[in-house]
Amino acid sequence: MFTPAAKATAEKLGLKMGRANLEEFAATLEELAQTNPNIIAVTSDSRGSGKLAPFGKALPKQIVEVGIAEQNLVGITAGLAACGKKAFGVSPSCFLTARSLEQIKNDICYSDVPAVLIGISSGTSYGALGTTHHSLHDLAVLRAINNLTIIVPADNFESRQAIFFAAQSKKPVFVRFGKAAMYGLHKPETKFEVGKAITLREGNDVAFIANGETVVHAVLAAALLAERGIQSRVLSVHSVKPLDTKAILKAGRECKAVVTVEEHMVNGGLGEAVASTLLQAGACKPFRIVGIPDEETVPGAQADIFRHYGISMEGLSETALNLLK
Amino acid sequence: MTDHDLQLKATALRRAMLRLIVNAGAGHTGGGLSCLDILNVLYNRVLNVSPQTFTSPTRDRYVQSKGHCVEALYAVLADRGFFPASDLDTVCHYQSHYVGHPTRHIPGVEMNTGALGHGLPICIGMALAGKMDSASYRVFTLLGDGELAEGSNWEAGLAAAHYKLDNLTAILDHNTLQITGHTRDVMSNEPLDEKWRAFGWEVRSVNGHDYAALTKALTEPSPGKPVFVIANTVKGKGVSSMENVAKWHHGVPSEAELKQALAELDAAEAKLKKAQ
Numbered sequence: 001m002f003t004p005a006a007k008a009t010a011e012k013l014g015l016k017m018g019r020a021n022l023e024e025f026a027a028t029l030e031e032l033a034q035t036n037p038n039i040i041a042v043t044s045d046s047r048g049s050g051k052l053a054p055f056g057k058a059l060p061k062q063i064v065e066v067g068i069a070e071q072n073l074v075g076i077t078a079g080l081a082a083c084g085k086k087a088f089g090v091s092p093s094c095f096l097t098a099r100s101l102e103q104i105k106n107d108i109c110y111s112d113v114p115a116v117l118i119g120i121s122s123g124t125s126y127g128a129l130g131t132t133h134h135s136l137h138d139l140a141v142l143r144a145i146n147n148l149t150i151i152v153p154a155d156n157f158e159s160r161q162a163i164f165f166a167a168q169s170k171k172p173v174f175v176r177f178g179k180a181a182m183y184g185l186h187k188p189e190t191k192f193e194v195g196k197a198i199t200l201r202e203g204n205d206v207a208f209i210a211n212g213e214t215v216v217h218a219v220l221a222a223a224l225l226a227e228r229g230i231q232s233r234v235l236s237v238h239s240v241k242p243l244d245t246k247a248i249l250k251a252g253r254e255c256k257a258v259v260t261v262e263e264h265m266v267n268g269g270l271g272e273a274v275a276s277t278l279l280q281a282g283a284c285k286p287f288r289i290v291g292i293p294d295e296e297t298v299p300g301a302q303a304d305i306f307r308h309y310g311i312s313m314e315g316l317s318e319t320a321l322n323l324l325k
Numbered sequence: 326m327t328d329h330d331l332q333l334k335a336t337a338l339r340r341a342m343l344r345l346i347v348n349a350g351a352g353h354t355g356g357g358l359s360c361l362d363i364l365n366v367l368y369n370r371v372l373n374v375s376p377q378t379f380t381s382p383t384r385d386r387y388v389q390s391k392g393h394c395v396e397a398l399y400a401v402l403a404d405r406g407f408f409p410a411s412d413l414d415t416v417c418h419y420q421s422h423y424v425g426h427p428t429r430h431i432p433g434v435e436m437n438t439g440a441l442g443h444g445l446p447i448c449i450g451m452a453l454a455g456k457m458d459s460a461s462y463r464v465f466t467l468l469g470d471g472e473l474a475e476g477s478n479w480e481a482g483l484a485a486a487h488y489k490l491d492n493l494t495a496i497l498d499h500n501t502l503q504i505t506g507h508t509r510d511v512m513s514n515e516p517l518d519e520k521w522r523a524f525g526w527e528v529r530s531v532n533g534h535d536y537a538a539l540t541k542a543l544t545e546p547s548p549g550k551p552v553f554v555i556a557n558t559v560k561g562k563g564v565s566s567m568e569n570v571a572k573w574h575h576g577v578p579s580e581a582e583l584k585q586a587l588a589e590l591d592a593a594e595a596k597l598k599k600a601q
Contacts, residue, residue, distance in 0.1 A: 069480035079450020111437040
């Protein structure tokens with residue numbers, strides 16, 4: 001995932017490597033479920049992929065296996081939630097948000113049950129397995145559905161906080177987790193609030209507005225640019241919906257250029273949400289959406305795909321420099 | 326409530342349903358008439374739910390998977406006092422929550438349905454929650470013939486038997502017609518009894534307009550097994566010109582057709598009263 005130069009920059013910044021956000025999710029859910037018997041995990045032969053095997057062993061009465069049947073998974077999750085359970089439907093994001101999209105739209109969001117959907121191994125986490133296993137559409141399709149909070153955590157801290165939020169939410173929530181080990185980006189005292197972006201670095205030359213597993217690359221790019229005297233602002237927009245339009249507008253107005261970064265197709269994701277926010281407010285600055293372009297994704301592991309499309313310290317700093325020319 | 330009482334009530338419910346469809350200018354007349362007796366027996370004899378107990382965690386749950394036949398459900402819920410009958414005047418009107426498929430905005434409706442193949446998986450979740458809580462409530466859903474072509478029903482069919490959900494009953498409004506025509510010509514699904522039995526369900530095949538038979542099928546226990554009731558019905562039941570005619574799937578009666586249908590139902594009611 002990281003070049004030696006990127007690792008060296010991370011070290012200089014004092015970033016510590018954590019575990020996969022997916023592992024953080026599973027551990028947090030199990031911790032909460034130990035004291036809340038109403039928490040039920042629903043899996044589609046996905047407890048291994050979702051790192052929930054220990055949960056299943058520790059709390060066998062709080063896990064429901066539905067087999068490889070994602071439509072059924074979402075319907076059952078909705079039914080459990082409608083009857084007072086805090087149900088977490090856990091399935092690979094690629095299948096969960098495509099095959100069972102209608103169940104998400106109707107059974108969860110339209111019926112307005114307090115269910116949580118967890119998209120595991122999202123984005124290009126399953127990189128080398130090919131397009132069937134990529135979820136580069138999930139944010140676009142879910143953004144177009146009313147009554148769903150969408151969270152894309154950047155590191156273990158945001159992942160844990162997202163699960164705390166989801167566990168107490170009275171409304172539908174979707175959270176997406178990747179399976180690569182992530183650097184910690186936040187101090188423990190950081191305030192996490194759904195609908196509020198977290199500013200990781202202040203600067204007024206270029207704003208990196210990113211989420212999920214791409215945020216760290218923006219942080220590293222900002223450090224690299226600082227060595228050249230360019231001051232970057234870095235926002236972790238963990239909450240795609242509701243979107244922190246205030247922080248986005250502030251960045252768009254105060255910075256000379258804006259670069260959005262996401263592990264998603266450039267159509268319909270964070271970048272277009274940010275573009276819409278800025279344009280409708282008349283905040284027009286040099287702007288670039290970095291993500292996966294509208295093409296058959298290049299074969300390779302997640303790290304290869306990120307590098308190929310410029311989601312890296314080197315790629316993002318180059319994009320920023322070009323915009324600032 | 327006796328069978329005779331239910332039969333009498335059914336004539337009034339059919340009239341109310343037809344009136345609201347004409348007023349709405351839209352609706353699923355044929356399927357509404359075919360499933361009306363099932364809803365009548367559910368809400369007036371089987372389900373442990375009322376306007377007063379609708380928020381109780383121990384109430385029985387009914388999810389209408391064939392949501393397009395909402396007009397029959399509206400007529401039954403209004404009659405049971407879940408909301409004023411005058412609300413039915415607003416069905417499908419601007420800014421009325423009484424849209425053409427069930428939503429939870431309407432008192433008495435458990436889940437928003439309308440896209441087919443959703444009710445059974447939802448009911449499995451509800452039935453599982455009941456088992457987890459050792460609750461006594463039962464869960465019911467109503468499916469349509471054409472709906473069974475949706476694969477999600479068969480995913481759910483496996484799961485309900487796997488989890489031995491004997492608190493779950495799926496009712497098939499088996500009128501054998503769907504929008505395009507006869508189900509056997511659109512996508513054959515028979516033999517349904519053998520299929521659901523092979524999936525591990527207790528299958529009961531009954532006349533879907535026979536209150537005694539429906540009551541027995543919907544109330545007899547089935548330890549360790551979910552129940553699949555094949556309710557053999559007549560699409561358009563109760564109005565001779567609409568019976569077994571596919572075009573009445575979502576046909577809206579003209580004023581003249583409504584008048585004729587109401588007269589027929591009035592006559593049926595008078596005959597029932599006379600027999601009393």
